Amino acid sequence: MVWVPVPLAFKGTPWKDPAEWAWQAALERLGRERGVVTKQMAKDEVTPRATQLLVARQTIAGRLPASSLYLHLPDSVCLPVYLGVAMRRSEGTLEEARARLGGFESENAKGSPLVEPFATDALGEGIRYSWTGENEQGAFDLANYVFRDQEQQVDLHVFVGPNWDRDRGEQIRSDVEAFVRVLRFLPPQAPRRRLFGR
Numbered sequence: 001m002v003w004v005p006v007p008l009a010f011k012g013t014p015w016k017d018p019a020e021w022a023w024q025a026a027l028e029r030l031g032r033e034r035g036v037v038t039k040q041m042a043k044d045e046v047t048p049r050a051t052q053l054l055v056a057r058q059t060i061a062g063r064l065p066a067s068s069l070y071l072h073l074p075d076s077v078c079l080p081v082y083l084g085v086a087m088r089r090s091e092g093t094l095e096e097a098r099a100r101l102g103g104f105e106s107e108n109a110k111g112s113p114l115v116e117p118f119a120t121d122a123l124g125e126g127i128r129y130s131w132t133g134e135n136e137q138g139a140f141d142l143a144n145y146v147f148r149d150q151e152q153q154v155d156l157h158v159f160v161g162p163n164w165d166r167d168r169g170e171q172i173r174s175d176v177e178a179f180v181r182v183l184r185f186l187p188p189q190a191p192r193r194r195l196f197g198r
Helices: 018-034 039-060 094-102 166-181
Strands: 003-006 068-072 081-089 114-120 124-135 138-149 154-163
Touching: 003 039, 018 039, 039 068, 039 081, 068 166, 081 166, 094 124, 094 138, 094 154, 114 166, 124 154, 138 166, 154 166
Parallel strands: none
Antiparallel strands: 003 068, 068 081, 081 154, 114 124, 124 138, 138 154
């Protein structure tokens, strides 16, 4: 499992607070790789990773307009890259929505995005926007996926990044596309926050 769900709130979850969530997520990730986690490993590897996850959550939770947030963590040492999923009522034409949502978080991007069609069996035809940019932390990549259910007048927006570890770009893209392919629009009577239907 490469995606770690990021709780937006902690009531009704197994964790009492963000610090406990971050510790458990870091411990579980290291345990999957190593099998056994010793006290020394916990001190040397779990604690720094938990701190990194905690900072990542503080950076994105409540700041990004998402109903679900995840961190891409294929191993216990890579930098976390966030993914957000937002479903909202459609505004404007499809072209206007794609332009607005496709440019999300692109303030520091360079030039124009690479715009590609991206379709799934469940969501239909969508668009993928890929950006590169640079800020005080260095060069980065980010991406936005935009879909519309014309019948329900609902837009689905998946945003990814920024990713400063550009050597992981292809792996992240592959994992994101696999993630997006399991999303689907739910019937109108279903709760809007449930995207997977599982």
